[in-house]
Amino acid sequence: MDMPAPSPAILARKGAIVDRLRAMLPPGHVIDDPAETRAYECDALTAYRCPPLCVVLPTSTEEVSAVMRLCHEERVPVVPRGAGTSLAGGSLPTADAVVLGVARMTRVLETSYEDRVIRVQTGRTNLSVSMEVEAEGFFYAPDPSSQLACAIAGNIAMNSGGAHCLKYGVTTNNLLGATVVLMDGTVVEICGPEAEALGLDLLGVVCGSEGQLGVVTEAWLRILPRPEGARPVMIAFDANETAGACVSAVIRAGLLPVAVEFMDRPCIVACEAFAKAGYPDCEALLIVEVEGSEAEIADQLSRITEIARTFQPLEIREARDSAEAARIWLGRKSAFGAMGQMADYICLDGTIPVSQLAPVLGRIGELAESYGLRVANVFHAGDGNMHPLILYDANAGEIDKAEALGADILRLCVEMGGCLTGEHGVGVEKRDLMETQFRADDLEAQMRVKDAFDPDWLLNPAKVFPLHVSASRRAAE
Amino acid sequence: MDMPAPSPAILARKGAIVDRLRAMLPPGHVIDDPAETRAYECDALTAYRCPPLCVVLPTSTEEVSAVMRLCHEERVPVVPRGAGTSLAGGSLPTADAVVLGVARMTRVLETSYEDRVIRVQTGRTNLSVSMEVEAEGFFYAPDPSSQLACAIAGNIAMNSGGAHCLKYGVTTNNLLGATVVLMDGTVVEICGPEAEALGLDLLGVVCGSEGQLGVVTEAWLRILPRPEGARPVMIAFDANETAGACVSAVIRAGLLPVAVEFMDRPCIVACEAFAKAGYPDCEALLIVEVEGSEAEIADQLSRITEIARTFQPLEIREARDSAEAARIWLGRKSAFGAMGQMADYICLDGTIPVSQLAPVLGRIGELAESYGLRVANVFHAGDGNMHPLILYDANAGEIDKAEALGADILRLCVEMGGCLTGEHGVGVEKRDLMETQFRADDLEAQMRVKDAFDPDWLLNPAKVFPLHVSASRRAAE
Structure with missing residues (x-):
């Protein structure tokens, strides 16, 4: 991952900057000991790491404002950090940046x-x-x-x-x-x-x-x-196409389930081997959950199963009690664990229009085959948010191949009218794919808004916008 | 209403600008005959009028782009216009501006x-x-x-x-x-x-x-x-406070009606006199409509009336068929007509937190009394969007007094944690009240975004931001 070189001038002033920060925060709220800053070198995208200049942990808006004013004056980049759970490297530091963590602001x-x-x-x-x-x-x-x-x-x-x-x-x-x-x-x-x-x-x-x-x-x-209750129904199909068509029909009928989860065969097989949830032998599985009062739940479930039956499902399994509901969810909820036991994996989160579900799954299968890798698909089907899991063997040096396949799958999502990320964000991970999604004028409009808020581009450097696209702005630093 | 003086340089170049616009649009799509531009002098806020430089009616994004490029080059302000139904003067022209209407773009x-x-x-x-x-x-x-x-x-x-x-x-x-x-x-x-x-x-x-x-x-x-059906229930109360508390309880119970309309006594009396909908004699009336399948409607209505009964209503009237539903809505839907027959009126659309409903209505009554004017309140209660109607007599020269009362009511909304406008927008009408809602730093942040998109401040001049607040930016024109 390309990152801009840190500013030697800032590194040279580190001691003075840390002293000024210490003077404005309670004792122990500025961390610069390398042993302690290690925890802030990366977020949940652990492949990329960099120790920051230092870490500050303010406790109020006023303290945050004081820290920002100082960094602005000193022209020191600031990397904001929540709990560090970003899957996209959204809070990856640079060596010349102050990490501003809000973890002590919990009131x-x-x-x-x-x-x-x-x-x-x-x-x-x-x-x-x-x-x-x-x-x-x-x-x-x-x-x-x-x-x-x-x-x-x-x-x-x-x-x-x-x-x-x-x-x-x-x-x-x-x-x-x-x-x-x-x-x-x-x-x-x-x-x-x-x-x-x-x-x-x-x-x-x-x-x-x-x-x-x-x-x-x-x-x-x-x-x-909080709704009074919730209940899932599991529906099994012999083809991805049919499962996809069923999702579209449910949504089109105006029903609003809380969740529509989709699993393809590789995912079902892995989850079943791992969690033994009793899933049927099928090509595609839907879990549709509805919630509300008992009358609303019964009404919605009966309309959903009525629609599902017109697609000749292999099986419809309604949860009659909370134990059965838990059993239906068991396999799906252990999907990531199941994959982790089988292999290393990359989890993508591209989105597609619901109508493109079947062709996209077909094309992902072909791409996976051409790379000689396996992909399991588990997917928030109702809103088109895919989570293809690319399985690979890190010890066999397959990471580069897996990343290349991941980029191809995300390009496919964009091509089919979707986008690079549904909920994980761009961060550093998908930064260099942004030109797949946006034309130069579209990115320029976004960067003008960034200019309006942060004219010196000091905030969270090297994320979201491809480095060569933002180069002229950052050069002004 | 203060508006900036038109640029004499632009007025002097009018002929050349119109010719260039004519060259890029189909015949008849550039209007500069004063008899024809009259229709574009104002929108639905008819108190303020100004004939524009000319009007263009492009048919495609490409034509809009060509017009904007030309205006940008010539430094001519552009006033975008939809159908001209703004109640806030959102498309009020200035004399040196091109009105860009999208009315012929309907595909x-x-x-x-x-x-x-x-x-x-x-x-x-x-x-x-x-x-x-x-x-x-x-x-x-x-x-x-x-x-x-x-x-x-x-x-x-x-x-x-x-x-x-x-x-x-x-x-x-x-x-x-x-x-x-x-x-x-x-x-x-x-x-x-x-x-x-x-x-x-x-x-x-x-x-x-x-x-x-x-x-x-x-x-x-x-x-x-489209939902299968919809049905209203009307609930009458002997106090605004009780009606307000009932709305809060319905929302809090997690019910999601399509509409919760609230009318106070002055409004009920006027509507009843006008439309004879058969409303009861009461202080406050709620119309709550739910929709969905027949089972969902029945379930939701029974839960709503159950909650309502705990507030000792004077009457609960459920619509048993579409004729009864129409009758319940009749009075509410004729509210504006009823007011128009009684007097001239100004319709505000400030919002407040639902919890502040009763105190705000009390305070509005006091304000109205102090001005010697009447105010009737009809109100999307579910989301706190008020529509106080200030009744006045234009012939008796009461417009200034009515506008002053309107400004006081909107300031009250802001003070109670609400805002100046729920759906009508700021336009020119509420421009000078923006400092009631926002601190200088908040307005500055908004104006920086405006700078990013429109650095010369040519688009829709003199709307939204108080003129003295935007003066230094417009001076750069």
Whole structure:
């Protein structure tokens, strides 16, 4: 991974910079001991690592603002960091950058059940937001698999989704307002508990901006009343095409399941060997979950199975109780574990239009064969978010081949009308594929907005935009 | 209304500019005859008028791009215009501006029922999008009252809502992608049928930007399967507080009605006198509509009335058939007509947190009394979007007093945690109140984004930002 060379001038001033940072933060909140900064060398994309200049852990918006003002003055790059769970290298440091971690900003600032909002500091973990409001019967809808660990700050930076996003949307649909610290230390309040923005709506562009525009320190989040119950049905088919057509028919009928998960044969076989969930021998498996009151669940499930039956499924298995529901989910939830036991793997998250499901799966099979690698597909089918798992053997030096196949699959997603990433973000991982998705004028428009917020390009360097595309701007550094 | 003085240099070059525009557009698509430009002097905020330099009516993105490139070169302001139904003066011209109307861009470019998307030119009217897909059982959800006339371009510019927005969201929740022509003629493609954005998500900031950033010429819109049916229930209360508490309880229980409409006594009395819908004698009336399959409707209505009964309503009236449903809606739908017959009126659209409903209504009553004017409140209660109607007598010269009361009510909305406008936009109408909503740093951040898209501030001049706040930027013109 190409990264820009660190600034020798900043490296030379390290001692002075660290001293100034220490003076503005509580004791122990500035880390520069190499043994301690090691934990910040990478995020969950562990293939790429770099020790930062130092790490700061502020506790308030005011402290974040002070740190940013100093870094702006000293022209030191800042790498914002939530909980470090990015799969795309979204918080990979450079050697001359200050990592600004929000992990110690975890306070709940305000809760209103009547207005269905909560305001938190963004270092708070995703799951702990739901736990905070659970006793009152509420929850926070976005639920990435890493929800136990990941921070709201990272969810906002990556516009994270999760298993429930077909029904509840992704972070941008559940974020109502944000306090953002710009690179020069200015504190900006964007929107708020009233969902309607006026003037220019900056919330949409800040959400998903991967730390390119500012550091989000506080957030107003929509909380929702927990549904009374939920129940899945499993439907098995003898062809990917039929399973894909069934998904389209369910969506088209206006039904809104909470989740529609799709697994292809390689995935089913691996999960079954690993978890013994009792999945049938078939080419494609759907798990469709609905939720609501008992009457709503029964009504929706009967309409879904009625539609499914018109596609001659091999089997329809409705969960009659929570044990059966857990058994249906067991295989799917162990998919990543199952793959990990079989081989090393790369997990992609390209998206495609639901209508292109069958041809895309066919083409992925051909690509995999041409590379001599296996790909298992598990997939949020309702919203077209694929998760092809490329299996390879690291010991046999297959990583480069697997990465090349991954890039080919993502190019295929774009070609079929989809995009490079559904929920993991671009980071450094998909940075060099951005020109597959965007024309030069489209990237230029995005970079002009980056210019408006961060004219010196000091924030989260070398992410999102291909280096040669942003070169003239960074040269001004 | 203060507007900047027109540029004498542009006025002097009018003939040459019109000739160049004529050379690039089909015959009859450039209008400069004062008799014909009269129709473009104002939009639905008819109190403010100004004849433009000329009007152009391009038919394609390419023609829009050519017009913008020319205007950019000549440094001529451009006022984008949809169907001219803005209630906020969003397309009020200046004398030195070219009005760029998209009314002749009405083509449907692509439809996929499987992926639930339609791509249209943005001059197409809102209702005609739904009509295009009606035969296949689909509809386009945002439905402003002006939907017969208003254009998708204007819906995007103002982020329009409508009666169904509690359930389906506003334009930003139903817009999947856009082709945008920037002021220098550059054509940018933003997002597309796959809802997930990557890189910087410019769609959110373009939606609702009131023509400040570019001209949206084509749009990908989400279409949805039409629900099987819908049914309202009317609930009468003896106090605004109780009605407000009932709305909060329904929302909090996780029920998702399509609409929750609230009318206070002055509104009920006026509507009843006008439409004779048979409304009961009460202080506050709720109309709650749900939709779905027959089973879902029955389930939801029974849960809503169960909650309502705990608030001791004066009456609960469920519609048993479509005639009864129409009767329940009759009074509400004639509210604006009823008011128009009684008096001149100003319709505001401030929003407030649902929890603040009762105190805000109390305070509005006090304000109205202090001005010696009457205010009737009709209100999308589910999402806190108020529509206070200020009644006044234009012949008695009460307009200034009514406008002053309007500004006080909007300031009150902001003070209570709400905002100046839920769906009508800022335009020129609420431009000078923006500092009530935003601090200087917040407005500065918005204006920096405007700078990024339109550095010379040529697009839709004198809207959204208070003139004294944007003065230094416009001075650079």
